[in-house]
Amino acid sequence: MKILVTGASGQFGRRAADLLLEVLEPGELVLVSRRPESLADFARRGVEVRAGDFDQPHTLDSAFAGIDRLLLISTDSVGAKRRRQHGNAIAALKRAGVGHIIYTSFIGASVDNPAISASEHGATEALLRATGIPCTFLRDSQYSEAIAQFVAPDALLTGRWMTATGEGQIGLVSREDCVACAVAVLTGSGHENKVYNLTGPQLLSYRQCAQLTAEYGGRPVEYIPCSEEQKYAFFDALGVPRRIEGDGPIAGPIPWPSEEMVSFERALREGYFAVLSDDVKTLIGRPPISLRQIFEQYSATIQAAVAAQSVAH
Known part of the structure; x- marks a missing residue:
């Protein structure tokens, strides 16, 4: 099985890669970044590193080829740029035939949420559902x-x-817990088409x-x-x-x-x-x-x- 992490040079992605290498062989992991040179330390450990930029759709087909499960880490842009970035990535995921997508969404994600970021996550979830690909939505709360x-x-x-x-009120959650939950879903079974609310x-x-x-x-x-x-x-x-x-x-x-x-x-x-949810405990024990x-x-x-x-x- 090939597992891929997008945005792997970011804080969330790098930590996910570290945890994945505790349970996977390096050859089972693929890391994608618009700055692949920043992942040289993982490449030296035998991990495949690929270039992929959500702002350059032509880079994504090769980046996502041959992947069974993929962690789609949301970009940190806001507004039309993020919507376009996510749209480019999702179109490429569908073309590549990725088997299962795990998306880092946000608590309360809905197009009706007055928070701009939460409504954008809701729109991304809708795009992912429309692909017909099995998806898991990890709705992270605000980080402690x-x-x-x-x-x-x-x-x-x-x-x-x-x-x-x-x-x-909000159920503030640790980023570390959110990363651990993502890794649990990527390496576990039975998580297709489920929504997990990750709260403290x-x-x-x-x-x-x-x-x-x-x-x-x-x-x-x-x-x-x-x-x-x-x-x-x-x-x-x-x-x-x-x-x-x-x-x-x-x-x-x-x-x-x-x-x-x-x-x-x-x-x-x-x-x-x-x-408020028990999903963190359910996923990581x-x-x-x-x-x-x-x-x-x-x-x-x-x-x-x-x-x-x-x-x-």
Whole structure:
């Protein structure tokens, strides 16, 4: 059996490849990236590395040839670019006759979800279903690591956590758990045409996340509910563009437009992400990692980031 991972040079893809090599022979694994040279370490271990770029459809037929199971890792683009990238990949997967597609989707994925990213994932799921190829949708919740590594240090530095999410809740999940679940599906059986909601062990509001941030950072963090208009104004002041113009990189300090981030907060506030599931434990045989455990793992990193930012300011 040949198993392929797309986007293999990214954080999720590289970790999936490492875990797959614990249970597969190198000759059973194929890694695809638009930067194949970045996977030289895997090639030296006997893994086949192929070039494939979702923005260049002519590269994909050879990239996907002869594959039984494939992990389709969603791109990190937003808007028309992502829809086009996914469409190019899915058309090539169908032409190549891939036997089973495992897609990294998002919790609450639906074209009716007000979060732009979640509606895009819903559209991708619909495209995949239309191929007639057996698919598995892994609907990852928001990563706990994103809270610990990026949101918490900024909140500790400013002493504020301003959000338009209100008291909405989400089942934050560890990226490590999501990767482990993907590997379990890729190497297991009986997962065709199933949807798995990958969440942490509890639903949390951002207010609770702010409280945990203060606890581990040793500094007070004020939770400030705000309106969507106020959140847009906050991003405007940072120089974040509201919408994506064209296909180029986003000009600004954050790699997403504010329209995407505010729509995400709206969906969270309105309950679209309030999903709690035992699917992680079902797939990997242990309970999911909690946000508190992630904070314990990153506590030194959080404090170092705050210290560095404090010196810089």
